Amino acid sequence: MPSLSTPQRELLLAELGSLRRFCQSLSGSASDADDLLQMTVERILEKGMPADADAVKWAYRVCKNAWIDELRSREVRQRYPQQMAWDSDEVPSAEESAGQERALEALTAALGKLPPEQRLALTLVAVEGKSYAEAADILEVPVGTIMSRIARARAQLLKCREAPEWE
Amino acid sequence: MGIDVEETMTDRDFELLSAYIDGELEPEVAATLTSRLAREPALRARLAELETLQSQLREAAGANDTTPLPARIRELLQPQPTAIRPLLHRLTLFPGNLRQGLAIAASLTAVAALLLAPRWQAGHDIAGQDVLLAAALETLPSRASGWDTLEDGRRLRAVLSFPNHAGSWCREYVLTGAGSSVRGVACRDGGNWTTRIAVPHNLLPGRDEEAYRPASAGDSGSIASFIDQNAAGDVLGAKKEAGLITRSWQ
Structure with a gap:
């Protein structure tokens, strides 16, 4: 398989910020996100990319596979249940902003509990x-599957959102 | 307080709401849902919850956006120059190894000395070190045909890569320019690529320009012998070689 062309490299460079956000959502932490992003880029460089490939979709696919491999090898998901249990000793002083922050942390933790x-x-x-079509292309599943997976994910997150720590 | 989805709406309703906020419903389906939203408070409440969730998801994901991307990741993707530039900083990082490399260079055969002819001096730096060739061997994959062009106009075909008994990586190459051509083997020691053997290589006009000839053919017998004597393992496959190039042969 050919290595990356200059236009493909430039496209990926332009997309790095979005890819990193994707990594952040998948991994649940900034440091893990950067590690996942680096792993993604290294895999792309090592394995190359077909000349006619959509560089951005290809990169998301590689990132997805890298994350799933990482989940399998390190059993990352087992770390998240501990994050879900709210520690009542960690009550912030600025209650309002801290509450917002806690909600985001709880959301991140809930995301971590979703099926990959x-x-x-x-x-x-x-x-x-x-779009659903783009996501279906990246994940290599039908559009209808994307629609139902997203709805199930949201339903699960809303259930978590009703838990006390989310308020 | 949340609303129990199962009591107030079907899973299908929820799926519709989810697709609605993603803008993925067909216009007529969206219109029907909009009508229902106007008269069903439970549906409206659920939609509001979904919209809040949506903004929280984006907020959580964007929390790290203000941190600059690590430079190491950006550097990985920097486009490769079409003309190979010398990696002079690598040479200056290892002055001791450079001296060692020069000592090795001094022991090259008389044939190899021909390679350092003045007509190629532009690509050479310190005492005959071919920095352009070294930079190209550091960064370019092997190829069976075709050429990479160095900054001074010479053309290079890295032919193969292999490990030697000293634990270094070596590469066979063909280098052509100014009407003559050489076939050689360079090995990487202390970050520098130093030619260990090189022999004149006769190009066959119209044929050899694009064809790969193995080192055992014709005028390359001495190169083949060198590889036989020094190779400590199999020739690298393209994938492994690409990985080593990415990791600067580490």
């Missing part, structure tokens, strides 16, 4: 703004 396929679909569409 739901989280991928939700992140691509709700965070990255991809």
